[in-house]
Amino acid sequence: MDITSEIAAARASILSRIADAARVSGRAVEAVSLVAVSKQQPDERIDAMLATAQRDFGENRVQEAQARWAERKTQFSDLRLRLIGPLQSNKALDAVRLFDAIDSLDRPKLAAALADAAQKAGRCPELLIQLNTGEEGQKAGIAPGEADAFINQAREAYNLPIAGLMCIPPADEAPAMHFALLAKIAARNGLRELSMGMSDDFETAIRFGATQVRVGSALFGARG
Ligand SMILES: *Cc1c(COP(=O)(O)O)cnc(C)c1O
Numbered sequence: 067m068d069i070t071s072e073i074a075a076a077r078a079s080i081l082s083r084i085a086d087a088a089r090v091s092g093r094a095v096e097a098v099s100l101v102a103v104s105k106q107q108p109d110e111r112i113d114a115m116l117a118t119a120q121r122d123f124g125e126n127r128v129q130e131a132q133a134r135w136a137e138r139k140t141q142f143s144d145l146r147l148r149l150i151g152p153l154q155s156n157k158a159l160d161a162v163r164l165f166d167a168i169d170s171l172d173r174p175k176l177a178a179a180l181a182d183a184a185q186k187a188g189r190c191p192e193l194l195i196q197l198n199t200g201e202e203g204q205k206a207g208i209a210p211g212e213a214d215a216f217i218n219q220a221r222e223a224y225n226l227p228i229a230g231l232m233c234i235p236p237a238d239e240a241p242a243m244h245f246a247l248l249a250k251i252a253a254r255n256g257l258r259e260l261s262m263g264m265s266d267d268f269e270t271a272i273r274f275g276a277t278q279v280r281v282g283s284a285l286f287g288a289r290g
Contacts, residue, residue: 073114076285077102080268084279087272098272101148101261103282105130106289115286116142124169124280126151128161135164149191150232150261150280152206155179162187169194169232169261172206174219181224192229194261195220197251199244200236207233210247217255230259230277241267245274 067075077100085095103124104112112134115123121144125131131147139145148167158179161168168191171177184190195217198207208216213231220226231252235244245262252260252275263271265284272279283289 069110070114070117073111073286074118076287077115077118077120080281080285083269084272087269091273093272093275097277099278101150101278101280102285103150103264103280104134104286105151105282107282107286108290109134111286112138122146122148122278124148124150124282128153128157128164132160132164139164158183159186162189162191165191167192167194167229170196170206171220171226171228172196172198172208174216177220177224177226181226184226190227192259193220193226194230194232194259195228196232196234197248199233199247200239202236205234205236210251213251214255217257228257230257230261232261234264235262235267242270242274245271245276249275 081100084098084100088095088098099122101122101124102115102120105126135147146166148169149161149165150169153161153170153176155175162183171193196207197213198205198209201209217228220228231248233244233248235241248262249260260276261278261280262276263279265281268279268281
């Protein structure tokens with residue numbers, strides 16, 4: 067199989083697994099969107115994915131995303147780029163200009179920088195707050211116990227358009243309780259978007275209410 071058919075087949079397979087997982091959970095198939103995580107993937111796989119109807123893409127670094135997408139964004143006006151990795155405050159303006167959504171808002175200083183950048187840019191991407199559901203020392207994100215206060219602060223003090231929550235469960239734990247916790251915190255704060263689930267656990271995430279799953283290697287193959 068050539069790369070174009072290979073990528074199209076991989077996407078069709080993931081979409082059908084998403085549909086099955088939604089159906090068994092009694093959820094509408096359209097309630098779950100697929101974010102194709104294109105970080106560290108070669109151009110030929112990106113272009114093969116763009117030959118399908120896939121338009122939501124996730125990247126974890128601002129500079130890498132600029133290099134990969136600046137030109138392609140002008141060719142595909144319906145692209146939706148999401149930043150799913152950590153953002154330094156001094157790159158907030160670049161990120162606000164490039165991305166349609168930033169899923170990794172994880173601290174007050176960044177909320178302030180994003181509010182400032184949005185004013186300068188005259189636009190604000192959709193924002194998701196990243197929670198560190200496993201309270202891991204090395205991982206970014208707001209601790210679950212501080213989530214309600216931070217969501218309020220981001221909305222009220224910084225006037226930011228917070229659409230939902232994102233999490234990356236600890237690698238060595240069953241993800242279900244982390245997904246359940248994220249869903250519970252989102253529900254009590256009236257947040258609709260839940261970005262959770264990756265190649266190995268997106269079906270579980272869908273059972274717990276994911277509205278976006280972030281799939282990289284299962285779609286594109288192993289990263290280079
Ligand atoms: C890389 C990455 C993914 C995709 O991981 P796969 O296991 O390749 O599907 C999802 N979310 C985040 C935040 C990532 O950094």
